[in-house]
Amino acid sequence: MTILIAEDDPLTLDALATCIESDGFTALRAPDGREAINLWRTEKPDLLCLDIMMPGVDGYEVCRRVRASDREIPILFLSAKSQEIDVVVGLDLGADDFIRKPFTRSEVMARIRAALRRSAAKDASDHFRLDDLTVRPRALLAERDGTTIELTPREVSMLRLLYQHRGEPVSRDAFLDACWGLDYFPDSRTLDQHIFLLRKKVEANPAQPRIILTVRAIGYRFG
Amino acid sequence: MTILIAEDDPLTLDALATCIESDGFTALRAPDGREAINLWRTEKPDLLCLDIMMPGVDGYEVCRRVRASDREIPILFLSAKSQEIDVVVGLDLGADDFIRKPFTRSEVMARIRAALRRSAAKDASDHFRLDDLTVRPRALLAERDGTTIELTPREVSMLRLLYQHRGEPVSRDAFLDACWGLDYFPDSRTLDQHIFLLRKKVEANPAQPRIILTVRAIGYRFG
DNA sequence: CGATCTATGACACTCTTTTGACACTTCTGC
């Protein structure tokens, strides 16, 4: 389990990291918001602890950007005792919990564990549903009334992305970023082709998609 | 995030810009009101800091002109300690906050962050209503009693413009500037055609529009 | 290798946007 901590005060950052590591987790240290986003992209941590007030990109902004492509990862906010946490804004951004400074070691660890437990409970189901299709990421399989469909890792990640953003469109860029990588820029119909093949696999009627809907000029959408 | 600063005193301008840049934002420097308006048009900053007393076009005037086509962008006013800020006038013009000189670095940044946060929170609502029509810009959809209507990006930006200026007419030029671009000059019935098609889509009864009302010799209006 | 997965270019197709023609309405000066 890897936990990312973003905190501009080096002393607090180190204290938190030590605390987390001594409990058997891996700690990623980010001295500012920009670095937090970089580390999140490259290291894929399991949980984020964000200080709200940071120079440059602040905690809210980090949260916003992360949530743009990952709705599941637990995010905790830290705040100095003097500043009131804007819980409304935080919750709006999809925060999972708030920790006020000064905090005790046990309090922090308790909240981190709680958040991980909640997220594990979500993941533990180990499958998600898109319309009448059940996707089992671990097994690289999908099922529809008894019939099983084999999927490739990339196809699973495309379906997962659609599921995580159900109800809103996922841009073509978001697909490429999330399923191919940030440094990949195909110069042809790669994404369309994958959508095409995926539809043939998972749609009951590929000509009238119910799972992968096209949003012209944007990308694709489920639900 | 880009922040425009308009300030006629070069020392203060530079101090502010440095301060903002060292916090990770991009600063645009405008030595007077005219330049501020130009930069706002070309660079589309996320927030404006306007000195009130400036030679030529003053801060109030800049605010007035910007608000004529953008009601959302956060605008902060700066003022010298000797001059009393006319808060009433400022608020009337749609100012978001006032900062009195001399100001500390942390005060300025705190107020800027607060304003940005508020504006982000507004955007996060992610939908707006025009009469009985609910528009969801991100999804490129509108809804009226259960029926969903698909929209193009341009149609969404036209509806958004009408919403932002609800209660007052939006000139044809403002439409072209906001939805097409400042350098676009169609030589035909482009705008009318788009209005025509948009009415067919979003009006319950296109022959008697309730959302897109014509204001002859000016443009169109909602509410 | 050999099977599977992925990438690419060509082409067809659909939807959006622009344009010109014309009808209709409202305004203006007489």
Added chain:
DNA sequence: GCAGAAGTGTCAAAAGAGTGTCATAGATCG
């Protein structure tokens, strides 16, 4: 009031952008 001007609504068709589909070639991994 009336004629002409200016402004807007409507339609059809062309131009442009964005996607879907297919055939095929390359990459990857056991």
